[in-house]
Amino acid sequence: MRLGSRSYSEGHLYRARFAVPLDDHPLIVKLSTFMKLTARDLESLEHIFEAEKPVKKGKDLVVDGKEYRNLGFVKDGYALRYKLLRNGKRQILNVLLPGDAIGFPVSFFERSTYSVVALTELKLNICSIDAYVGLCFERPQFGLALSWLAVKEAAIYAERIVDIGRRTPVERLVHFLLELHSRLLTVGLAEKNSFRLPISQEVIADSLGLSVPHLNRVMQHLRKESLISNNARVVEFFDIPALQTLAHYEPLVFAQIPLPMSGRA
Amino acid sequence: MRLGSRSYSEGHLYRARFAVPLDDHPLIVKLSTFMKLTARDLESLEHIFEAEKPVKKGKDLVVDGKEYRNLGFVKDGYALRYKLLRNGKRQILNVLLPGDAIGFPVSFFERSTYSVVALTELKLNICSIDAYVGLCFERPQFGLALSWLAVKEAAIYAERIVDIGRRTPVERLVHFLLELHSRLLTVGLAEKNSFRLPISQEVIADSLGLSVPHLNRVMQHLRKESLISNNARVVEFFDIPALQTLAHYEPLVFAQIPLPMSGRA
DNA sequence: GCCGCTCATTGATCTGGATTAATAAATGCG
DNA sequence: CGCATTTATTAATCCAGATCAATGAGCGGC
Numbered sequence: 001m002r003l004g005s006r007s008y009s010e011g012h013l014y015r016a017r018f019a020v021p022l023d024d025h026p027l028i029v030k031l032s033t034f035m036k037l038t039a040r041d042l043e044s045l046e047h048i049f050e051a052e053k054p055v056k057k058g059k060d061l062v063v064d065g066k067e068y069r070n071l072g073f074v075k076d077g078y079a080l081r082y083k084l085l086r087n088g089k090r091q092i093l094n095v096l097l098p099g100d101a102i103g104f105p106v107s108f109f110e111r112s113t114y115s116v117v118a119l120t121e122l123k124l125n126i127c128s129i130d131a132y133v134g135l136c137f138e139r140p141q142f143g144l145a146l147s148w149l150a151v152k153e154a155a156i157y158a159e160r161i162v163d164i165g166r167r168t169p170v171e172r173l174v175h176f177l178l179e180l181h182s183r184l185l186t187v188g189l190a191e192k193n194s195f196r197l198p199i200s201q202e203v204i205a206d207s208l209g210l211s212v213p214h215l216n217r218v219m220q221h222l223r224k225e226s227l228i229s230n231n232a233r234v235v236e237f238f239d240i241p242a243l244q245t246l247a248h249y250e251p252l253v254f255a256q257i258p259l260p261m262s263g264r265a
Numbered sequence: 266m267r268l269g270s271r272s273y274s275e276g277h278l279y280r281a282r283f284a285v286p287l288d289d290h291p292l293i294v295k296l297s298t299f300m301k302l303t304a305r306d307l308e309s310l311e312h313i314f315e316a317e318k319p320v321k322k323g324k325d326l327v328v329d330g331k332e333y334r335n336l337g338f339v340k341d342g343y344a345l346r347y348k349l350l351r352n353g354k355r356q357i358l359n360v361l362l363p364g365d366a367i368g369f370p371v372s373f374f375e376r377s378t379y380s381v382v383a384l385t386e387l388k389l390n391i392c393s394i395d396a397y398v399g400l401c402f403e404r405p406q407f408g409l410a411l412s413w414l415a416v417k418e419a420a421i422y423a424e425r426i427v428d429i430g431r432r433t434p435v436e437r438l439v440h441f442l443l444e445l446h447s448r449l450l451t452v453g454l455a456e457k458n459s460f461r462l463p464i465s466q467e468v469i470a471d472s473l474g475l476s477v478p479h480l481n482r483v484m485q486h487l488r489k490e491s492l493i494s495n496n497a498r499v500v501e502f503f504d505i506p507a508l509q510t511l512a513h514y515e516p517l518v519f520a521q522i523p524l525p526m527s528g529r530a
Numbered sequence: 531g532c533c534g535c536t537c538a539t540t541g542a543t544c545t546g547g548a549t550t551a552a553t554a555a556a557t558g559c560g
Numbered sequence: 561c562g563c564a565t566t567t568a569t570t571a572a573t574c575c576a577g578a579t580c581a582a583t584g585a586g587c588g589g590c
Contacts, residue, residue: 085427085432086513129523137525147412152373158378162350165474166474209429248350254374260402
């Protein structure tokens with residue numbers, strides 16, 4: 001058995017020979033926002049993951065139409081979940097940040113209807129769905145944690161629907177930027193009023209259902225209004241409350257998983 | 266303790282005095298599409314639900330900005346999850362069908378950012394998040410089941426994003442109708458080529474980010490092309506393969522939860 | 531069977547944002 | 561450092577779909 005692989009049989013213990021250290025993993029930071037993770041929790045989690053996997057920029061991680069049956073979590077770097085249409089248009093569902101899962105929603109269906117591509121160099125931690133399910137039978141809180149993550153993903157999509165369906169392009173863009181900022185803050189990758197935005201305007205346009213020229217104009221408009229600046233792929237907010245109002249933005253605050261107090265945890 | 270209520274303490278058994286029969290519940294039908302439910306599973310589930318609750322048409326079930334901490338599942342009837350914007354526009358996220366959960370994604374956050382309203386008379390089965398979490402510690406497969414349901418919700422949203430962002434109005438409408446048909450088929454509420462569609466054109470327009478007049482025209486177009494008919498709120502498909510091609514529709518097939526074989530189940 | 535309401539349909543006008551095309555700037559790379 | 565490729569910006573045209581405004585049609589209630 002090579003380093004990082006695992007055995008899993010009949011719902012009992014499955015242990016990698018070597019644990020993969022996860023303690024400073026953005027996934028752990030994220031999970032900690034809605035549940036208490038004990039040392040034992042962490043240890044269990046570390047044993048179902050394979051060794052950290054480096055991925056080259058531009059690599060296809062999930063291909064539309066293919067099967068994918070893993071939960072991969074981004075340790076470092078950025079990726080895109082998107083769909084390419086027959087007419088050549090592209091709709092981006094989500095920009096995947098450190099701590100985000102590769103396998104939504106593909107791993108839960110027979111085959112994918114979306115693709116995922118690495119936008120930058122990536123470090124990934126991967127475990128199979130089988131291993132994760134096994135873990136859930138040992139430590140049920142992880143089944144719930146997965147639900148929480150899936151719901152958060154749904155909530156992000158929901159905002160995008162509202163953005164694209166009924167908000168003006170300015171509102172859309174601001175909302176999008178505020179959301180990215182908030183998500184990066186969660187995993188400690190943003191400043192209070194700014195963050196690195198390693199994505200082109202084309203990506204933003206394809207996220208928001210706009211054309212690139214129009215997105216560019218909206219961007220300029222925001223700069224002219226002195227609401228944001230963006231140089232060298234760094235976005236700075238000059239007046240967050242004003243932006244939040246403009247975009248009807250409401251921060252999403254996770255409720256805690258109401259874990260039982262008993263020795264079960 | 267009144268009928269249907271439950272006790273729940275310290276992560277141990279929580280039992281309603283009387284089980285609420287769920288065996289023909291559309292939720293159970295849905296769950297069965299991706300996991301094997303044993304008699305014991307069903308029994309456990311029946312004990313955390315309150316008695317079936319009738320709801321009047323037009324009743325607000327979840328209000329934007331308020332807290333909601335239950336998992337309610339529709340037994341019968343239809344509901345809408347939507348967001349009302351300051352400018353008076355409305356974006357509908359999802360039409361809730363029998364078997365669908367009321368509490369996505371609201372129950373997992375401090376407070377709701379969406380509203381849910383009963384579109385018709387409704388029958389609901391409700392349990393608290395706390396009770397459900399308790400159940401998951403007894404029977405971890407339900408934590409996973411919840412993940413599967415949440416992911417499905419996300420997948421529906423994802424399709425809506427692609428619809429609104431990059432598909433033409435005709436494609437959008439056809440996609441939307443095919444999806445509803447498929448979801449209703451799953452819970453046994455549609456015919457092979459037709460289904461009751463108890464929603465107004467305004468609802469469809471607000472789901473697809475279109476204006477009502479335009480939606481109406483698109484509808485007429487499809488009728489003129491003899492692709493669908495809709496009289497008296499019944500939609501009939503005349504050529505499903507052609508419609509699927511037209512809309513780039515790909516059915517979503519759940520992967521099974523890889524439950525362990527052992528006595529744990 | 532009449533009333534009132536909701537919902538579907540139609541038409542006329544107007545505009546936001548797409549499309550297309552070209553150029554400039556930036557970035558990475560050999 | 562200069563070249564190549566990607567990315568940002570600008571401008572001109574055009575049309576899909578919004579908006580606004582009526583009119584019909586269906587339906588439940590009494």
